Structure formats: C-alpha cells, structure tokens
Amino acid sequence: MKGAPEQEWNVAADETPQHQGGFRADFEVTTERGGPSYGEMIEQVRTFMDKVRYASPSPELADEVIDDLRKLNAKLDSTLVDEWTSPSGTRIDLPSRGNITLPPYEVLDGGPDGVDAVVTFRPFHLGGNGVAHGGHVAIAFDDLGGMAAALRVGRPARTAYLTVNYRSLTPLDTPLTLRTWVERHDGRKNFVRGTLHDGDRLCAELDSLFIELKPGQA
Numbered sequence: 168m169k170g171a172p173e174q175e176w177n178v179a180a181d182e183t184p185q186h187q188g189g190f191r192a193d194f195e196v197t198t199e200r201g202g203p204s205y206g207e208m209i210e211q212v213r214t215f216m217d218k219v220r221y222a223s224p225s226p227e228l229a230d231e232v233i234d235d236l237r238k239l240n241a242k243l244d245s246t247l248v249d250e251w252t253s254p255s256g257t258r259i260d261l262p263s264r265g266n267i268t269l270p271p272y273e274v275l276d277g278g279p280d281g282v283d284a285v286v287t288f289r290p291f292h293l294g295g296n297g298v299a300h301g302g303h304v305a306i307a308f309d310d311l312g313g314m315a316a317a318l319r320v321g322r323p324a325r326t327a328y329l330t331v332n333y334r335s336l337t338p339l340d341t342p343l344t345l346r347t348w349v350e351r352h353d354g355r356k357n358f359v360r361g362t363l364h365d366g367d368r369l370c371a372e373l374d375s376l377f378i379e380l381k382p383g384q385a
C-alpha cells in the first residue's frame with residue numbers, strides 16, 4: 168500500500184474503464200484526501216441515517232428534508248471521482264477506511280496472522296427488536312475476512328463463499344471484538360475463519376473462502 172503525502176483530493180473521474188487491467192492491487196491510500204473534516208462529514212451522514220431509521224416526520228418536515236437533501240446532493244455532484252480516488256474507502260486514518268457503506272470498525276492489529284478489530288453497529292444497522300441485522304454482520308465479516316486474506320497473500324482476494332453462524336444476538340451501539348484469520352491455504356484458496364464477540368459472549372462466527380486474484384483479474 169502506498170501513502171503519498173501530497174494528495175489530490177478533488178480529481179475528476181477519468182474516462183478509463185475502472186476495471187480495465189483487473190482489480191487494482193496497488194492504489195493509493197491516504198490520510199488527506201477529502202480534507203481534515205471528511206471523517207466528521209461521514210460521521211454526520213451515519214448520524215443522519217440513525218435518525219432516519221427511527222424518525223417519523225410530519226409530511227411537511229419530510230418535504231423540508233427532501234429539499235435540504237436535494238441541495239446537499241447538488242453540492243456533491245461537482246466533486247464525484249472514481250472509486251480508486253474517492254476518500255470513502257482509501258482514508259486509512261478513519262473508521263472502515265472512511266467507507267460509508269461499512270459498519271464503522273477500527274483495526275487494532277493486522278498482518279499475515281490475522282486481523283483484530285473493534286466494530287460498532289450503529290442504530291441504523293437495526294435488524295429487529297433492538298439488535299443488528301444479520302446482513303450487516305456478514306458485511307463486517309466479508310470486509311475484515313477479505314483483509315485477513317489480502318494481508319496474508321499481499322494481493323487482493325475475492326469472496327468465493329461466506330457462511331455466518333449466528334450464535335447469539337448482536338447488540339447495536341456497543342464496541343464488539345471482531346477477529347479474522349486465514350486458517351489454512353491451498354494455492355490461491357484462503358480458508359478464512361472469524362469470530363464476533365460482545366465481551367466474552369460469542370455473537371457470530373465466520374467460515375469463508377477467499378480466492379487470491381491473479382494479476383489482471385477483475
């Protein structure tokens with residue numbers, strides 16, 4: 168991974184098809200793209216999603232919010248870039264690399280032996296009856312399982328299968344311990360296991376296969 172000190176943070180997307188030549192194994196990570204307030208911007212969006220999940224607005228307020236959102240969307244329209252240069256996904260100083268689509272996590276330790284992270288499912292990750300949606304648990308495992316495979320092989324890997332065993336309910340708004348590691352490998356095949364704990368209580372387990380991508384493979 169490269170981290171250039173001089174980052175351009177508002178580069179227009181070019182005409183190059185994004186997947187030409189395969190998944191980019193070596194794209195620039197950054198702590199600067201999007202500016203110093205980018206993390207807070209993402210946090211405010213997540214907070215907005217929390218509010219939307221539980222809000223019951225009047226028709227008038229819904230119309231007002233729609234107007235405000237249209238204005239905000241128009242503001243961002245002029246700044247759109249491709250996925251490889253967007254801060255969302257490449258800002259390694261932010262929870263989940265600044266990726267707005269992932270449950271926010273912080274990697275405490277990561278290397279060829281595995282990944283230790285703390286993940287907090289937000290109120291908007293609600294599944295039902297106050298606990299996390301199983302699909303969001305799977306997303307956290309997919310990203311951090313993929314990271315464990317990538318850190319072992321030094322190249323990106325794609326999920327071939329992913330099984331989550333849900334052992335007990337996963338709470339919201341609670342820092343949870345998530346671990347992933349490559350249990351065994353066979354050529355390009357990385358068999359990745361994982362656990363998600365609330366304190367000592369096991370919430371879910373991961374059993375998955377990540378295939379190391381060949382050079383140029385999409």
Ligand SMILES: CCCCCCCC(=O)SCCNC(=O)CCNC(=O)[C@H](O)C(C)(C)COP(=O)(O)OP(=O)(O)OC[C@H]1O[C@@H](n2cnc3c(N)ncnc32)[C@H](O)[C@@H]1OP(=O)(O)O
Pocket residue numbers: 309310311312313314317324325326327328354355356376378381385
């Ligand atoms: C740090 C950031 C991390 C982010 C992680 C995010 C991860 C993701 O979400 S990726 C998105 C979800 N995954 C996908 O879209 C993948 C879609 N599938 C594919 O692209 C391909 O099937 C792919 C790449 C997985 C494998 O294709 P390919 O490279 O041609 O491998 P292929 O030759 O078919 O298989 C290689 C080996 O794996 C085995 N294999 C492949 N798929 C499976 C499977 N589902 N189950 C069991 N074995 C499998 C094959 O049998 C073969 O075994 P062997 O070498 O012993 O004969």
